[in-house]
Amino acid sequence: MLAGCATAPEPGPAPAPVEQAPPPYLGPRESVAVAGLMESARADAAAGRLPTAAASLERALRIEPRNPRLWQELARVRLQQGDFAQAESTAARSNSWAGNDSALRAENQRIIEQARAARR
Amino acid sequence: MVVTDTQSGEVQALVGGRDARYRGYNRAVDAARPVGSLLKPAIYLTALSEPARYTLITPIDDGPFLWKSRGAPDWQPQNYDKKFHGMVPLRVALAQSYNAATARLGTEIGVEKVLATVRKLGVERELRPFASTLLGAAEMSPLEVAQLYQTIAAGGFRSPLRAIREVTTQEGRPLQRYALKVEQAFAPEPVILITAALQGVVREGTAQGLKSFLPADIGAAGKTGTTDDQRDAWFAGFTGDHLAIVWIGYDDNRAAQTDGIEQVWIDPQTNLRGDSQCAGALELPFMQGSAPRERSPCATVAGAVVDTVDTTVKKAKSWWERVFGR
Structure with a gap:
């Protein structure tokens, strides 16, 4: 069931997404190093190299532990990995740093609901 | 001593004793010592999770307290300064680490409920469901205490402490990864409240001596803990980035205070x-x-x-x- 739920925002050989995830945000808030790690994580996730993608995101989080985009990206990878419990709690972690960024919160909510549906 | 990253739960330093390179008994991991007042935040966090009953300014009675329960000797906790302080705001009872007020609060909420909070904070060791456990008769290792405070420092998200990220082959190919795991153990709100109360401990409470070492705007939060005759002296503290647990005492349980x-x-x-x-x-x-x-x-x-x-x-x-x- 989850096979169709890939949410990697990169175009490419990812399985056909059921829903279109919002476009990747690579705004000025990320440092160059973190933006680079995020980009390679997306490429790895799109190519199905999920553990490598997660490792890059964890590295980025060591640099910017309060960056809600990184937590969200990691939640998305967990979803793809089929680790629904971690997908849900990691998206919640993203929310805890999201402030009033409603678009980010909405996407976290979407991940949480998707993870919950998959666990049922 | 244990130092961790508050956000990821990664262990950044672990010192087992005065001889940091000693390869044997490592107190940070192996020593189990009475935690004294370090368990109090679990009581206050449990209380603050019920906003209809408790807020940071709810008056708590720090009058003499006697706890009777069948099969156990009467329990009558004393305060560090050997005085009782009457009605005090909840946050002051924690900042000054008043034992009578805390014991009353803990038994009012229920020991079982507090112990459930301790488990949710990440302590796996079974603590005995006695009232005296509330004031830290329970024994824990510095690493276990770090896990407990980690969950508070990370805003209620529990991450198992990790010292190894991955194991790789000689060529650097990963064989095994220990991924970052988070679990939401508490809603954010009560954790914000207990953190504010723990900042009060440093600002105006038992750990205010730290102010001369730390810049005020760092907002350090923490808790002191001691046991009788300073056999155990603990400090648990954190900022946005780091968490540190320190235990000082003797292996043979000698008093650190020298009366002679x-x-x-x-x-x-x-x-x-x-x-x-x-x-x-x-x-x-x-x-x-x-x-x-x-x-x-x-x-x-x-x-x-x-x-x-x-x-x-x-x-x-x-x-x-x-x-x-x-």
Whole structure:
């Protein structure tokens, strides 16, 4: 069931997404190093190299532990990995740093609901 | 001593004793010691999760407290300063680490409920469901205490502490990864409240001595803990980035406070008993009864006779009191 739920925002050989995830945000808030790690994580996730993608995101989080985009990206990878419990709690972690960024919160909510549906 | 990253739960430093390179017994991991007041935040976090009953300013009774339960001796916790303080706001009871108020609060909420909070904070060791556990009769290792405080420091998200990220082959190919895991153990709100209360401990409570070492705007939160006669002295503290747990004591459970020592002001000009006003006065430790009894002329107490000089004797301050100003 989850096979169709890939949410990697990169175009490419990812399985056909059921829903279109919002476009990747690579705004000025990320440092160059973190933006680079995020980009390679997306490429790895799109190519199905999920553990490598997660490792890059964890590295980025060591640099910017309060960056809600990184937590969200990691939640998305967990979803793809089929680790629904971690997908849900990691998206919640993203929310805890999201402030009033409603678009980010909405996407976290979407991940949480998707993870919950998959666990049922 | 254990230092971790508050956000990821990664262990950044682990020191097992004075000889940090010793490869045997590692106190940070292996020692199980009574945690004293370090468990109190679990009680207050449980309380603050019920906003209809408890807020940071709810009055708590710090009057004498007696707990009777069948099959256990009566329990009558005393305060550190041997006084009771009447009605105090909840945050003050934690900041000043009042035992009577905390015991009353903990038994009011229920020991089982508090122990459930301790488990949710990440402590896997089974603690005995006695009222005295509330005031830290329970024994834990510094690493376990770090796990408990980690969950608070991370805003209620529990991450198992990790010391290894991955195991790789010689060529650097990962064989096994220990991924970052988070679990939301508490809603954010009560954790915000307990964090504010723990910042109060550093700002105006038992850990205010830290203020002379840390910039005020760092907003450090923390909790002190001691057991009888300073057999165990603990501090747990965190900022947005780091968490540190320190335990000091002796393996053989000896008291860290040495009763046989007195601290006496000495006038270096005469090597007689002086006071803090003497030029270059030194405060030196003496074995009980071995300090000079004769006063130096610079001592300000006029006409003091030799027999009354004992009034200037004070008990040696422990390192704990020197740092935290208690």
